[in-house]
Amino acid sequence: MIVYLTRREHFNAAHKLWVDKWSEEKNFEIFGKCANKNFHGHNYDLQVTVKGTPDPLTGFIMDAKKLSNILKEKVCNVLDHTNMNLDDNFLPKGILATTENLVYYIWQEIEPHLDENCQLHSVKLYETRNIWAEYFGE
Amino acid sequence: MIVYLTRREHFNAAHKLWVDKWSEEKNFEIFGKCANKNFHGHNYDLQVTVKGTPDPLTGFIMDAKKLSNILKEKVCNVLDHTNMNLDDNFLPKGILATTENLVYYIWQEIEPHLDENCQLHSVKLYETRNIWAEYFGE
Amino acid sequence: MIVYLTRREHFNAAHKLWVDKWSEEKNFEIFGKCANKNFHGHNYDLQVTVKGTPDPLTGFIMDAKKLSNILKEKVCNVLDHTNMNLDDNFLPKGILATTENLVYYIWQEIEPHLDENCQLHSVKLYETRNIWAEYFGE
Amino acid sequence: MIVYLTRREHFNAAHKLWVDKWSEEKNFEIFGKCANKNFHGHNYDLQVTVKGTPDPLTGFIMDAKKLSNILKEKVCNVLDHTNMNLDDNFLPKGILATTENLVYYIWQEIEPHLDENCQLHSVKLYETRNIWAEYFGE
Amino acid sequence: MIVYLTRREHFNAAHKLWVDKWSEEKNFEIFGKCANKNFHGHNYDLQVTVKGTPDPLTGFIMDAKKLSNILKEKVCNVLDHTNMNLDDNFLPKGILATTENLVYYIWQEIEPHLDENCQLHSVKLYETRNIWAEYFGE
Amino acid sequence: MIVYLTRREHFNAAHKLWVDKWSEEKNFEIFGKCANKNFHGHNYDLQVTVKGTPDPLTGFIMDAKKLSNILKEKVCNVLDHTNMNLDDNFLPKGILATTENLVYYIWQEIEPHLDENCQLHSVKLYETRNIWAEYFGE
Numbered sequence: 001m002i003v004y005l006t007r008r009e010h011f012n013a014a015h016k017l018w019v020d021k022w023s024e025e026k027n028f029e030i031f032g033k034c035a036n037k038n039f040h041g042h043n044y045d046l047q048v049t050v051k052g053t054p055d056p057l058t059g060f061i062m063d064a065k066k067l068s069n070i071l072k073e074k075v076c077n078v079l080d081h082t083n084m085n086l087d088d089n090f091l092p093k094g095i096l097a098t099t100e101n102l103v104y105y106i107w108q109e110i111e112p113h114l115d116e117n118c119q120l121h122s123v124k125l126y127e128t129r130n131i132w133a134e135y136f137g138e
Numbered sequence: 139m140i141v142y143l144t145r146r147e148h149f150n151a152a153h154k155l156w157v158d159k160w161s162e163e164k165n166f167e168i169f170g171k172c173a174n175k176n177f178h179g180h181n182y183d184l185q186v187t188v189k190g191t192p193d194p195l196t197g198f199i200m201d202a203k204k205l206s207n208i209l210k211e212k213v214c215n216v217l218d219h220t221n222m223n224l225d226d227n228f229l230p231k232g233i234l235a236t237t238e239n240l241v242y243y244i245w246q247e248i249e250p251h252l253d254e255n256c257q258l259h260s261v262k263l264y265e266t267r268n269i270w271a272e273y274f275g276e
Numbered sequence: 277m278i279v280y281l282t283r284r285e286h287f288n289a290a291h292k293l294w295v296d297k298w299s300e301e302k303n304f305e306i307f308g309k310c311a312n313k314n315f316h317g318h319n320y321d322l323q324v325t326v327k328g329t330p331d332p333l334t335g336f337i338m339d340a341k342k343l344s345n346i347l348k349e350k351v352c353n354v355l356d357h358t359n360m361n362l363d364d365n366f367l368p369k370g371i372l373a374t375t376e377n378l379v380y381y382i383w384q385e386i387e388p389h390l391d392e393n394c395q396l397h398s399v400k401l402y403e404t405r406n407i408w409a410e411y412f413g414e
Numbered sequence: 415m416i417v418y419l420t421r422r423e424h425f426n427a428a429h430k431l432w433v434d435k436w437s438e439e440k441n442f443e444i445f446g447k448c449a450n451k452n453f454h455g456h457n458y459d460l461q462v463t464v465k466g467t468p469d470p471l472t473g474f475i476m477d478a479k480k481l482s483n484i485l486k487e488k489v490c491n492v493l494d495h496t497n498m499n500l501d502d503n504f505l506p507k508g509i510l511a512t513t514e515n516l517v518y519y520i521w522q523e524i525e526p527h528l529d530e531n532c533q534l535h536s537v538k539l540y541e542t543r544n545i546w547a548e549y550f551g552e
Numbered sequence: 553m554i555v556y557l558t559r560r561e562h563f564n565a566a567h568k569l570w571v572d573k574w575s576e577e578k579n580f581e582i583f584g585k586c587a588n589k590n591f592h593g594h595n596y597d598l599q600v601t602v603k604g605t606p607d608p609l610t611g612f613i614m615d616a617k618k619l620s621n622i623l624k625e626k627v628c629n630v631l632d633h634t635n636m637n638l639d640d641n642f643l644p645k646g647i648l649a650t651t652e653n654l655v656y657y658i659w660q661e662i663e664p665h666l667d668e669n670c671q672l673h674s675v676k677l678y679e680t681r682n683i684w685a686e687y688f689g690e
Numbered sequence: 691m692i693v694y695l696t697r698r699e700h701f702n703a704a705h706k707l708w709v710d711k712w713s714e715e716k717n718f719e720i721f722g723k724c725a726n727k728n729f730h731g732h733n734y735d736l737q738v739t740v741k742g743t744p745d746p747l748t749g750f751i752m753d754a755k756k757l758s759n760i761l762k763e764k765v766c767n768v769l770d771h772t773n774m775n776l777d778d779n780f781l782p783k784g785i786l787a788t789t790e791n792l793v794y795y796i797w798q799e800i801e802p803h804l805d806e807n808c809q810l811h812s813v814k815l816y817e818t819r820n821i822w823a824e825y826f827g828e
Contacts, residue, residue: 179317455593
């Protein structure tokens with residue numbers, strides 16, 4: 001009996017999409033207004049799903065409060081109210097803060113800290129109500 | 139051609155998380171304020187997905203109205219405006235009403251009543267906007 | 277220049293609607309399933325609006341973080357994960373925890389703690405996505 | 415490293431559910447008020463997911479703006495502010511505009527136009543907040 | 553002590569915007585694709601607010617269930633799954649089913665049926681997530 | 691007969707809260723993480739309400755499409771994907787981009803462009819799901 005549990009958290013951050021080795025012209029051709037010089041920002045909505053067998057006594061796969069604390073400590077507190085291009089965080093240098101890249105690197109931050117009896121299933125990140133990415137660890 | 143159809147329903151219920159054979163101290167250590175003596179409650183949002191091949195004439199996998207009626211009769215009418223710890227329902231005695239346990243037992247209630255030509259795919263239950271569980275029958 | 281600022285908070289609580297001096301029959305006639313003996317519960321969504329003139333330097337009517345802290349301390353921490361019929365809170369004895377009554381008594385709790393240069397404008401409380409009440413202090 | 419990217423779009427359309435070769439009585443028995451003669455309508459919410467490996471430089475699976483343009487051109491502009499029973503569109507004659515059928519035929523419209531390095535993963539369509547269908551191409 | 557209570561209901565309907573005495577050209581100039589011949593449709597979200605003094609015993613301005621029943625009987629059951637241009641309803645002939653007109657005529661339908669001790673405060677109608685109208689009876 | 695019509699639009703922007711003539715210490719004391727050096731950002735949700743008497747023929751107070759175009763041209767296109775501290779826009783120099791200030795200055799931008807027969811009623815701006823401001827022109 002495998003059950004999936006999801007916890008939602010939030011962070012607000014600035015970013016821009018810009019490849020240094022490209023010309024300004026090429027950056028705007030590829031990224032449009034997302035390349036604007038002085039950054040823009042989003043309210044990010046993070047949804048992380050773990051899976052496992054509920055404990056017979058507690059009915060928990062993993063304490064949702066503990067999962068929330070991991071997400072806050074490892075991801076939200078690191079990115080919230082920051083500029084993902086300029087401030088230090090877990091994104092390697094040169095890796096753009098697209099939603100596609102973010103879900104992959106957020107997975108790496110969270111995965112080592114989960115309870116032994118449950119597995120990380122997916123990391124989903126909404127950049128706006130109209131665009132989101134999800135990563136399943138593969 | 140397999141299509142997935144989801145129907146959403148609601149119920150509002152009280153519960154608390156409490157293991158009888160544990161001390162009060164241990165219950166609060168594990169469950170925090172969810173162990174408060176006099177219960178608390180939630181607006182539960184239930185999303186049940188079935189899968190099958192649409193009928194060539196009706197374009198239906200299963201009449202969504204019929205699915206809605208099964209969810210109401212077997213789940214929502216049983217749990218709505220009840221206390222899931224004290225009132226009779228389909229949870230076995232001693233099984234706590236966590237979202238993880240609820241999705242498993244809701245599956246058992248719904249699965250025998252679906253149309254023959256479609257299968258239950260998942261039961262998803264939101265306890266709040268920030269926590270939900272899903273069960274896929276495995 | 278008067279601007280209105282709203283802050284949203286949440287609490288989850290159990291309640292039932294029951295008038296002690298009425299018969300069981302009359303209680304169910306008036307309150308329906310809301311009178312069920314063992315309580316039910318909701319995810320309450322609280323939206324409190326203050327009004328005032330933004331400070332020329334900070335652009336704040338009132339620090340939204342401070343407003344949030346007042347709402348948490350005076351309302352959410354008092355009601356969250358409680359039973360509004362059985363647990364001690366700011367509702368006078370015998371006053372039912374309907375949304376209509378709650379917005380009035382929440383107003384009384386919050387109003388004395390706001391900054392001097394801003395006024396409480398409204399207290400709005402969602403019991404479900406389909407029912408909410410609002411009080412403007414009159 | 416496979417990441418899933420979703421883009422949401424909208425269209426508003428009229429339809430009714432009606433099988434010509436059935437009697438009026440049978441149509442109402444099967445479809446209820448969805449068979450009403452003069453049509454009704456919905457705000458449709460379309461969510462299309464593609465999967466692929468983010469480009470090392472751009473961090474994109476596929477430009478979300480390009481995906482949005484495909485969805486608008488091939489689906490939303492065709493169906494928006496139309497009657498899906500009477501107006502010309504990509505639904506074959508005699509195929510009813512149920513959500514189950516729509517997700518299948520929307521898949522056929524979108525799939526040939528995606529970038530080579532990414533695959534269509536799913537087409538999800540909300541007819542209301544309470545009913546939606548999803549198709550994964552199988 | 554005046555409290556405002558809101559109840560939300562839904563209906564799905566087809567309509568088009570078209571003035572008979574205008575040319576096709578003028579209709580499209582004024583109404584754009586809303587003038588399309590074969591209609592389109594929406595999921596309408598209706599929010600009706602009443603105001604009054606909560607009853608000291610029940611804590612109710614007006615039973616929200618009774619308010620819901622009035623909205624269903626007088627408005628939703630009349631308009632749901634209909635074509636607001638072609639089917640009989642409470643809109644006078646020649647009055648277009650814009651959200652602005654609908655809130656005015658819905659007010660007229662509801663107002664005579666409310667409890668004596670409470671007043672209709674507003675009728676709000678969402679046509680989409682991006683457009684809505686409200687009428688306060690003046 | 692006065693009806694209120696609301697149109698919702700969006701923009702995504704970066705900002706920080708920082709008063710130049712204050713010390714870093716005082717800025718962080720007043721603004722907390724909103725003062726972080728490299729900015730952060732939000733998905734802003736703008737809701738603008740106009741009021742007037744519906745035209746007897748069109749049922750319109752004002753064409754919602756025209757209202758949408760004014761909001762896009764005067765506000766969203768100016769602020770979207772910009773840094774409200776660094777980029778040129780309609781905020782006077784030294785005025786911080788708090789939601790309270792934004793609703794006031796957005797009002798000034800929109801008000802002169804509305805149709806003669808309708809009035810601007812309110813400008814509401816959501817910075818997050820939990821904080822928003824509204825201005826009524828007084």
